[in-house]
Amino acid sequence: MAAPHESRVYSDFARFYDSVFGRAFLDHEHEVIESINFRPDQRVLEVGVGTGISLDAYPPYIHIVGIDPSADMLAQAAAKASENQWGHVELRQGDAQALDFPDNSFDYVCSFHVMTVVPDPVRKMREMVRVCKPGGRIVVINHFSSPHPVLYFLNTMINPITKHLGWTTRLRVQDVIDGQPIELERNERVSMLSVHHVIIGRKADSITA
Ligand SMILES: C[S@@+](CC[C@H](N)C(=O)[O-])C[C@H]1O[C@@H](n2cnc3c(N)ncnc32)[C@H](O)[C@@H]1O
Numbered sequence: 001m002a003a004p005h006e007s008r009v010y011s012d013f014a015r016f017y018d019s020v021f022g023r024a025f026l027d028h029e030h031e032v033i034e035s036i037n038f039r040p041d042q043r044v045l046e047v048g049v050g051t052g053i054s055l056d057a058y059p060p061y062i063h064i065v066g067i068d069p070s071a072d073m074l075a076q077a078a079a080k081a082s083e084n085q086w087g088h089v090e091l092r093q094g095d096a097q098a099l100d101f102p103d104n105s106f107d108y109v110c111s112f113h114v115m116t117v118v119p120d121p122v123r124k125m126r127e128m129v130r131v132c133k134p135g136g137r138i139v140v141i142n143h144f145s146s147p148h149p150v151l152y153f154l155n156t157m158i159n160p161i162t163k164h165l166g167w168t169t170r171l172r173v174q175d176v177i178d179g180q181p182i183e184l185e186r187n188e189r190v191s192m193l194s195v196h197h198v199i200i201g202r203k204a205d206s207i208t209a
Pocket residue numbers: 005010021022025029047048049050051052053067068069070073094095096097111112113114117118119
């Protein structure tokens with residue numbers, strides 16, 4: 001059985017991604033990014049940037065690095081960057097679970113709708129925190145399973161279907177934030193009616209191993 005990250009949605013169907021998933025994700029991603037007070041020359045990493053539906057929400061005075069393992073998804077993002085002449089956007093292939101950047105490299109490390117796709121979301125979160133500067137922010141948007149045991153059980157029942165489409169329904173917010181050296185500034189649904197959850201965490205100034 002295929003795991004979520006092996007789904008062909010992020011390769012064969014990359015051309016159709018924006019009109020299917022993009023419609024569901026774009027508004028709240030833009031809303032969250034636009035709520036952030038970026039300062040000139042700050043460095044942002046977007047992990048699992050996909051086709052780049054978020055990219056035009058970032059201000060042009062920061063530097064954004066977007067990584068994704070799917071060459072097909074990145075090709076769509078690269079087309080947007082080229083069409084819009086975004087010199088402040090850099091795109092690379094990469095894996096969220098082994099980020100190819102030194103510790104403390106970015107002011108913001110963002111990731112939207114990728115937590116439930118990767119095989120090891122805790123390792124992904126650890127990597128995001130590692131490459132974030134002390135005092136920088138981790139910004140995650142995702143749907144998560146309910147912590148309520150009955151709802152969690154119901155969520156897991158549809159997992160065999162969703163994992164073929166490319167995501168798991170088994171991941172809870174606590175699974176990815178517990179034990180991370182971050183101070184939560186937001187940990188709530190994006191809006192009252194939304195099923196999407198936003199986490200904004202400030203990386204601790206000093207971390208003792
Ligand atoms: C649901 S899409 C989200 C894309 C984009 N962030 C958005 O909001 O539209 C999931 C993305 O995760 C990417 N992905 C899968 N495995 C990954 C990994 N190990 N590391 C980083 N990204 C991964 C897929 O290629 C895909 O682009």
